Amino acid sequence: MKKLINDPEQVVADALRGIESAHGDRLRVSYEPMMIVRADAPVAGKVGLVSGGGSGHEPLHGGFVGPGMLDAACPGEIFTSPTPDQMYEATKAVDGGAGVVHIVKNYTGDVLNFEMAADLARADGIEVETILTNDDVAVEDSLYTAGRRGVGVTVLVEKIAGAAAAAGKSLHDVAEIGRQVNAHGRSMGMALTPCITPASGQPSFELEDDEVEIGIGIHGEPGRFKEKITPGRVASQIAERLLQPIIEDLPFNSGDRVLALVNGMGGTPLIELYIVYAEVARIAAEHGLTIERNLVGNYITSLEMQGCSITLLKLDDELSHYWDAPVNTPGLRWGA
Amino acid sequence: MKKLINDPEQVVADALRGIESAHGDRLRVSYEPMMIVRADAPVAGKVGLVSGGGSGHEPLHGGFVGPGMLDAACPGEIFTSPTPDQMYEATKAVDGGAGVVHIVKNYTGDVLNFEMAADLARADGIEVETILTNDDVAVEDSLYTAGRRGVGVTVLVEKIAGAAAAAGKSLHDVAEIGRQVNAHGRSMGMALTPCITPASGQPSFELEDDEVEIGIGIHGEPGRFKEKITPGRVASQIAERLLQPIIEDLPFNSGDRVLALVNGMGGTPLIELYIVYAEVARIAAEHGLTIERNLVGNYITSLEMQGCSITLLKLDDELSHYWDAPVNTPGLRWGA
Numbered sequence: 177m178k179k180l181i182n183d184p185e186q187v188v189a190d191a192l193r194g195i196e197s198a199h200g201d202r203l204r205v206s207y208e209p210m211m212i213v214r215a216d217a218p219v220a221g222k223v224g225l226v227s228g229g230g231s232g233h234e235p236l237h238g239g240f241v242g243p244g245m246l247d248a249a250c251p252g253e254i255f256t257s258p259t260p261d262q263m264y265e266a267t268k269a270v271d272g273g274a275g276v277v278h279i280v281k282n283y284t285g286d287v288l289n290f291e292m293a294a295d296l297a298r299a300d301g302i303e304v305e306t307i308l309t310n311d312d313v314a315v316e317d318s319l320y321t322a323g324r325r326g327v328g329v330t331v332l333v334e335k336i337a338g339a340a341a342a343a344g345k346s347l348h349d350v351a352e353i354g355r356q357v358n359a360h361g362r363s364m365g366m367a368l369t370p371c372i373t374p375a376s377g378q379p380s381f382e383l384e385d386d387e388v389e390i391g392i393g394i395h396g397e398p399g400r401f402k403e404k405i406t407p408g409r410v411a412s413q414i415a416e417r418l419l420q421p422i423i424e425d426l427p428f429n430s431g432d433r434v435l436a437l438v439n440g441m442g443g444t445p446l447i448e449l450y451i452v453y454a455e456v457a458r459i460a461a462e463h464g465l466t467i468e469r470n471l472v473g474n475y476i477t478s479l480e481m482q483g484c485s486i487t488l489l490k491l492d493d494e495l496s497h498y499w500d501a502p503v504n505t506p507g508l509r510w511g512a
Numbered sequence: 513m514k515k516l517i518n519d520p521e522q523v524v525a526d527a528l529r530g531i532e533s534a535h536g537d538r539l540r541v542s543y544e545p546m547m548i549v550r551a552d553a554p555v556a557g558k559v560g561l562v563s564g565g566g567s568g569h570e571p572l573h574g575g576f577v578g579p580g581m582l583d584a585a586c587p588g589e590i591f592t593s594p595t596p597d598q599m600y601e602a603t604k605a606v607d608g609g610a611g612v613v614h615i616v617k618n619y620t621g622d623v624l625n626f627e628m629a630a631d632l633a634r635a636d637g638i639e640v641e642t643i644l645t646n647d648d649v650a651v652e653d654s655l656y657t658a659g660r661r662g663v664g665v666t667v668l669v670e671k672i673a674g675a676a677a678a679a680g681k682s683l684h685d686v687a688e689i690g691r692q693v694n695a696h697g698r699s700m701g702m703a704l705t706p707c708i709t710p711a712s713g714q715p716s717f718e719l720e721d722d723e724v725e726i727g728i729g730i731h732g733e734p735g736r737f738k739e740k741i742t743p744g745r746v747a748s749q750i751a752e753r754l755l756q757p758i759i760e761d762l763p764f765n766s767g768d769r770v771l772a773l774v775n776g777m778g779g780t781p782l783i784e785l786y787i788v789y790a791e792v793a794r795i796a797a798e799h800g801l802t803i804e805r806n807l808v809g810n811y812i813t814s815l816e817m818q819g820c821s822i823t824l825l826k827l828d829d830e831l832s833h834y835w836d837a838p839v840n841t842p843g844l845r846w847g848a
């Protein structure tokens with residue numbers, strides 16, 4: 177295992193020190209419990225947004241803390257849920273009197289711990305609503321979930337619900353628009369290579385030199401099937417394998433306006449993601465879908481895994497408006 | 513070789529189709545010759561900025577085309593210089609009557625071809641100035657260069673000279689400020705793993721499982737030395753190996769204000785880059801340097817190579833002002 181780390185047991189805390197050094201003008205970092213919080217939190221009268229989950233998916237979630245997106249993120253250890261204590265402290269830190277929304281990816285540990293944190297916060301008189309993301313069409317249940325996994329759509333929920341909160345919407349309205357994004361978004365991912373968790377030093381799974389895994393989760397958990405690649409049309413084949421189930425599931429219909437996210441798993445270079453995006457654009461056009469917004473890059477990753485995921489979100493004027501609104505975070509920034 | 517590509521010979525053209533699909537509202541893509549140009553070019557009265565070089569370093573250069581940065585980029589094939597024809601056409605496309613600056617990384621092919629393009633443009637009556645970047649302190653000459661290689665500082669030159677051009681500065685002034693950035697910036701890189709060029713299918717070099725290469729170039733060309741890693745303090749050791757020669761070379765002195773860029777080589781996850789950044793912040797503080805601006809992420813890459821480079825730029829009020837100015841490109845965006 178070769179990684180740019182020091183002590184494998186201190187990876188998350190060491191990265192937090194880097195985030196604090198780089199962004200300390202805008203973010204507060206806490207180590208016990210581990211949290212990344214907007215420097216100006218709580219913002220009086222604004223609904224607060226908290227997310228969190230295992231680390232190893234950066235920039236998700238800590239890279240999305242800032243005006244127009246999250247108020248706080250709770251990083252767990254690598255691929256490990258944060259604790260209720262972290263989520264409860266983050267909830268208190270961002271409550272500006274208008275209530276707090278928890279954005280929770282559908283993994284058993286995350287769901288249970290956020291529920292406990294919400295109960296603790298409610299006992300303090302803080303109103304809490306939860307948005308659960310479960311957009312991964314690959315599998316119905318998995319190693320870490322009952323029901324579908326929450327993946328790429330989480331980034332879109334954090335951006336769009338964050339914009340609604342910044343616009344002064346109520347707790348109910350912010351939660352509703354976030355749920356609408358989840359309801360109208362679908363994702364699927366694949367891997368060319370496994371990743372290695374620092375603590376184990378071992379690859380998360382095995383793949384042959386000419387084989388990919390379709391439907392993989394963001395912790396390297398198994399997908400739908402392994403498949404031999406077809407030299408000369410790997411990107412084309414993969415875009416079809418991922419998009420077909422996505423389009424059929426919602427379903428997305430001819431005439432729909434969509435946002436397309438082509439997301440890298442962490443170890444795939446940008447030039448390859450643009451090749452995949454060209455295929456996504458081709459296939460979307462064949463289905464009569466109009467891609468009105470797009471995002472290409474590493475947004476929800478699995479350490480150094482090579483591969484990608486694709487997310488489609490059905491847009492309307494309101495969602496597009498909130499998508500376009502200014503955002504100022506380390507991982508996503510425009511208009512500010 | 514497993515990559516998210518189709519035909520290995522068409523990687524650059526296929527990625528350009530993706531860039532055109534994703535950013536066609538803001539960028540024009542040409543295929544013969546290959547160019548990425550601001551959609552609104554030429555901007556009347558503004559100095560035009562053109563850069564280019566071999567592909568495989570994305571987002572450099574094509575991802576930095578847009579208001580506040582480059583007017584055009586010429587992508588060569590992977591790790592191969594673009595042709596004078598590309599550079600000449602790009603120069604004509606962005607000349608708004610105030611002249612054009614070429615930003616050229618110091619690689620023999622790039623230098624010769626940009627010189628030919630400048631001569632052709634001058635014969636058309638277009639004034640051309642050249643900024644040569646050669647910030648890599650690792651080696652004096654290398655496989656592809658006479659003199660030092662141009663690496664990370666190129667991103668900073670494109671941003672800062674781009675802001676000066678956007679502010680209406682003259683051809684002479686834009687070129688001078690770009691040269692000042694190069695003169696005040698130093699870089700060095702390292703690799704944990706090689707990369708594989710699509711056309712060859714072979715790793716660019718060999719490294720043992722417990723070995724890194726210090727002083728590597730962005731095409732995998734040899735560095736200063738190979739070294740065994742020290743488990744438990746890899747990031748710390750590497751940050752010291754890279755920063756010491758950088759600091760001694762300019763030299764950077766106690767009390768200096770600096771911009772620090774921790775750049776990923778393409779296959780290294782963000783969580784590791786932040787761990788390196790924490791070490792950079794520590795070492796800079798030990799030397800009495802104040803990091804006033806920073807950038808952490810993948811900006812000048814080597815396909816899927818794992819590793820990083822560090823760049824320090826000595827700042828003054830003028831450079832900081834242009835660094836902070838709005839920029840709106842796919843790869844770097846703020847204030848717009």
